[in-house]
Amino acid sequence: MSAHRTFPALLVWLISIFWLAASALPTEAHEFWLAPSQYLAGPGKALEIRALAGTGFRGEEKPWSPPHCVRFVARTARVLDLSGAASPGDLAWARFAPSDAGGAMLAFESGFTPIELPAAQFDAYLEDQGLDGPLAARRRAGSGAGPGRERYRRAAKAWLGGQAGDRAFSAAGLPLEIVPLSVPGVEDLFRVRVLWKGRQLSGALVKAWRAPLGKGGAITDGATRDSIGVAWRGRTDASGGVAIPLAQPGEWLLSVVHMEPCSERSEADWESTWASLTFERAATVSQ
Numbered sequence: 001m002s003a004h005r006t007f008p009a010l011l012v013w014l015i016s017i018f019w020l021a022a023s024a025l026p027t028e029a030h031e032f033w034l035a036p037s038q039y040l041a042g043p044g045k046a047l048e049i050r051a052l053a054g055t056g057f058r059g060e061e062k063p064w065s066p067p068h069c070v071r072f073v074a075r076t077a078r079v080l081d082l083s084g085a086a087s088p089g090d091l092a093w094a095r096f097a098p099s100d101a102g103g104a105m106l107a108f109e110s111g112f113t114p115i116e117l118p119a120a121q122f123d124a125y126l127e128d129q130g131l132d133g134p135l136a137a138r139r140r141a142g143s144g145a146g147p148g149r150e151r152y153r154r155a156a157k158a159w160l161g162g163q164a165g166d167r168a169f170s171a172a173g174l175p176l177e178i179v180p181l182s183v184p185g186v187e188d189l190f191r192v193r194v195l196w197k198g199r200q201l202s203g204a205l206v207k208a209w210r211a212p213l214g215k216g217g218a219i220t221d222g223a224t225r226d227s228i229g230v231a232w233r234g235r236t237d238a239s240g241g242v243a244i245p246l247a248q249p250g251e252w253l254l255s256v257v258h259m260e261p262c263s264e265r266s267e268a269d270w271e272s273t274w275a276s277l278t279f280e281r282a283a284t285v286s287q
Contacts, residue, residue: 030054031209031255032062032274034106034158035222039185039251039280041076041104041160046097049082049106051156056227057209057253064090070109070153075167077102103162107172112151114268122148129257130205130235134270150259151268159184159279171195176258176273178206181241184279185252190244192277193236194256200240204258208232210250217283219251249283 030053037048052059064086074080076098085094098104117125119138125148126135138145155174165183181191194201210231214220236242244254259272 030059031057031253031276032154032156033057033059033222033253033255033276033278034108034156035219035278036106036158036160038219039159039161041098041162042101043099044097046095047160048092049094049096049158050091051093051108052222054222054227056229057211057222057251058225058227059222061091061223064088064093068110068113070111072108073106073172074098075105075107075170075172076100077164082106098160098162100164101162102164103167104160105168105170105172106158106160107174107177108154108156109174110154112153112267112271114149114151116150117148119145119147122150126259129259131257131259131272132203134259149269150272151262151270152272152274155273155275157275157277159277161185161280171198173198174275176201176256176275178254178256178275178277180277184277185246185281188246190246192242192244192254193240194242194275195240196258196273200236200238201256201258202236202238202240204236204240204256206234206236206242206244206254206256208244208255209253210248211253212248212250213280213283217249219280246281249281251278251280253278 032053035050035052051062053062054060066088069083072083074082077100082094123135123138155176157172159168168180168184171177171179176196179193179195181193194204208231209228211220211225232244234242254277256275257272259270262268262271
């Protein structure tokens with residue numbers, strides 16, 4: 001088999017291995033988020049979209065890997081498919097300039113990635129993420145629970161601000177998602193609803209991080225800035241809703257995790273979906 005024929009397949013294989021290694025979920029689980037070069041969308045304002053995985057709102061940039069993508073879109077005045085905008089291994093997942101000033105919601109969904117953790121480490125991870133149901137089930141099983149065999153996927157969104165704020169309110173159809181009920185980054189109290197397969201998810205633990213803005217209000221580099229602690233956490237109510245206080249300007253990350261028994265037990269015992277939403281609250285916000 002010639003080198004010219006095998007190189008593309010080898011490249012995809014190496015990228016897949018990088019995804020598996022960089023996405024492993026230790027006790028302090030890795031968040032995953034979309035990181036646009038700017039959060040204000042408008043005609044002629046070209047921007048780049050990257051993705052990072054890490055802790056404390058600092059992470060490593062993830063290379064584009066087509067085998068891991070289920071969907072990658074930008075919801076502007078119409079839905080744009082971004083899944084073909086990059087080549088395997090590119091750190092910039094897409095470059096585009098919106099056609100109007102209305103704003104855009106980016107949405108990415110990955111396929112499943114399998115992992116296995118030692119029992120104590122897996123239970124600590126469940127407790128940290130507020131996954132009370134799976135944790136209670138494992139405790140009932142006692143020593144029979146064994147190591148944590150899981151497969152997980154990502155469902156990430158990012159809001160690019162614009163004049164048509166209602167574009168942020170529509171669900172993107174991700175398996176788990178954080179849907180804004182008010183324009184992200186505008187009001188002091190940001191209301192969202194968490195949906196699981198299109199239905200309201202109650203009792204889900206939502207976490208929020210805030211990375212301060214840099215000089216002149218610029219977004220700081222998520223791969224080099226200092227890690228930060230969780231700024232806020234709270235659970236959704238009976239309607240799947242929760243309100244997050246946005247007292248300070250900055251780049252914000254919201255995250256929620258949902259886990260259920262895996263239907264394909266030969267693959268894993270549990271399957272989880274990690275949803276995130278990133279947006280900016282500018283230093284000066286006009287109501």
